[in-house]
Amino acid sequence: MNKLGLIVAREYLIKVKNWKFILTTLLTPLGFLVFFIVVGIIFNYQGETVYSIAVVDESGMNIQLPEEKGKLRFSPSSESMDSLRARYARDEISGIWVLPRFAGVEVQDYTSYYYSDRPVDIELESRLENLLQQEIRDHKIRLLGLEKERLEKLDTRISIDPEPVSANEKDRSAYTGKIATAIGGAMGYIIFFIIFLYGASVMRSVADEKVNRVVEVIISSARPVELMLGKILGVGLVGLTQLMIWLVLIPVIYFFGMTIAGIDVQQVQEATQPMGQQSPVDQEELLVMIREIASMNWIKIAFIFVVYFIGGYLLYASMFAAIGAATGDDINDAQSLTIFITIPILLAIYVMFQAIRLPESGLAVFASFFPFFSPVVMPALLAFDPPWWRIVVSVILLFAFCYFMVWVAGRIYRTGILMYGKKASIKEIGKWILRG
C-alpha cells in the first residue's frame, strides 16, 4: 500500500472503530425520530382546559352556536350579568361572552366582549373569532337575500399546468416546481451539513496531530500534502460510511417506530402543521406527485449530487485543514479563523433559497458557477433540469478551484504544522502561501 493509502486507512479506521462514532451513527436517526415525535406531540397539544362559556346574545342575529366544539362548551343564557358573575364565582362557567347589538349589513367592525378574570389566550380568541365571523357572514347573506350555494360558485380553484413548447421536451405536471424546490432544498441542506460536520472533523484531526507533535514523525516519512489529503479523504470516507448506514437505518427505524410503537408518521406530520389546517394534499394530487417524483431522472441527479458532494467537500475540507494547521497549542483558538469558511457557506445557503425560487435568475446562474456556492446551490437546481453546459462548466470551475484550494491549503499546511506555540496571524498565513 502506498503512503497516502496508509494514511487514509489509519484515519478511517481510527474514527470508525471509535465508540463515539458507533454511538452517534446509531443514535442520530433515533434522535431525529424522537425529535419529530416530541414536536408532533407539542403541536398536537390542545390543553386540557374545557371552556364552558355562557353566551349572552343581544345581537339580534339569533346566533346558533354548537353546544360543543372541541374544548369549548357553549350555553345560551338570558340571565342577568349579576347572576352570571355569581356562577363564574362558583366556577360553574369559565367565561361570559356578550354579543352586543348588531347594526346590520353595513357593519364592518364588530366587537364582542368576553368576561373572565384570566387573560384570553390566543387560541381561544381565534376560535371564538372564527365562529362568530362565520355566523355573521351567514347572517349577512340572509339579510342581502343571496343564495349561499350560488355565492360559493364565486370561488374558483386555480392551477397552472406547464406544457412544453418543443415536441421533445417532457410534459411536466403542476407540481414539478414544488417538488423540485423541496428536493433541491433538501439536497443543498444535506451537502451543507456534510461539509460542516466532516470539514470540522478534518480541522480537529489536523490540529490534534499538531498539538500531539506526532506530525513531525509522520512528515519525516510522508509528504505533508499526502498527510493532508489522506486526512481529508479518510474523514470523507467516514462521512460516506455514516451516510450509507443512515440510508439503511432511517427507513428501518421509522418502520419499527410505526409498527411497534404504533406511531403514525402521517399523524405526526399533520400534527407538525399549524393548528386547524388540513393537509393540502388529497389522494389524487398525491398520486400525480408520486408519478412526478418517479419520472425524474434520479440516476442523473444522484450522480451529479455525488460529484458536487466530492467537490464541495474537498474545497471546504482543505480550507478546514489549513486552519487546523495554523492553530497554536490550544485547539480552540482555531475558532476565530473558521469565519472564513462559515461566511461563504452560510451565504451559499441563503443564495440557494433564492436560487430555487428563481432558478433562471442571474443570481442562480452566477451561484452555479461560483465555486464557493455551487456545491450547495447546483444540486438544489438540478431538479429544475438546468442545461447540460451549465452543469459541465460549473463542475469544471469547481474542480479547478478545488485543485487550487488544495494547493493553497497544502502550502499553509506544510509550514503551519511545524510552527508550534501561538496560532498564526492572517499575515503570516499569507506569507506561507507566497513563499516557495
Add this chain to the structure above:
Amino acid sequence: MATVLNLRNVVKEYGPLKAVDGVSFSVPPSCIIGLLGPNGAGKTSLIRIITGITQADSGEIELNGENIYRLRDPSIGYMPEERGLYKKMKVGEQLVFLTRLRGLNKEDAYRRVVYWMKKFEIESWWNKKVEELSKGMSQKVQFIATVCHQPRLIILDEPFSGLDPINTSLIKDEILKLKSEGASILFSTHRMEQVEEMCDYIVLINRGKVVLQGEVGDVRNRYKEHLFEVRFDADFSPPSEGEFDFLPVTARHTNVRLREGQTTNHLLEYLLNAGVGIISFRELLPGFSDIFIKTVNASNDE
C-alpha cells in the same frame, strides 16, 4: 570509505535569518556523532533538512554514498525533539503503521515491531492506547518507532531530554548496540557528559555555522592546556616561583601547567627529588563544556 551522510555547504534561510549557513560535514558508517550548539544555533533546522522535512535553499546532500538525495529517505530514522504519538491509537497498531509508512510491507513491519517490543519487554502493551502509558513508557515506544525499520542513519533530536536515569541508560545502550550493528547515529544534545561518553565525532554549530568539528579525541587534544593534577600523601607547599608553574588547590593537591619544552618526566623527577609522596598524577583534559563555551564565545565575538 563511503560516507553515510555527506553535507556540503548547506544553506537555509528564513527571511532575513540564516538558520543554516554553509554547513559541511560527513558521517562515516558505524559511528556516533554529536551535534552540539547553543539554543537557536540551527540544530533543529539542520536536522529537518537532513530528514527531508524541509528543503535546503542551496548546498548538496549525499546519502549512502549516492549523489542522488531523496527526500524522506527510508534509510533514515528520525526522532524529533518534540515527541509525539497518536494518543488514541494502540501501541502495536501505531508502531506497525509508522513502520509501514517508512516503506516496510505489512508482514515485515509486524515482525519488526514484535521483535522490538519483546526486546524492550513491552509486548504486553500491544493493545494499550498511548494515552494510558506513562511518560517513560511512551518514550520507549517513541524510540522503537524511530529504529524499527532498520535505518542506516538514525537522527535523534535531544534523545535524552526528559528521560529518567533508567530509560537514559537503556536508550544509551541501544544506541551503542545499533552502532555496533553498523548504523550511524547523529544526535543533538546539550548534555556534554554524554558527548564524552558516547560520541566518536562532534559537530559544534553556532549561528548556523560549523565552528568546530572532528573526532572527539582530536578535539580534546587540540584544546588541551598541558595541565596536570598531582595529589600527595602529605602537605606540600610548592614554590610560587621557580622551574614549574604550580597552581595549588589544597595542601595535598596541586595543579601544574607545563611550559614549552617541559615534559611530564621533568615534573615527576622534580617532585620525587622534593621528597614528597605522590598518590596520583594525571593530565587534566578540557571538558567538552569548557570547549563548548570557549568556542561559542569566540565565534560570538567574531
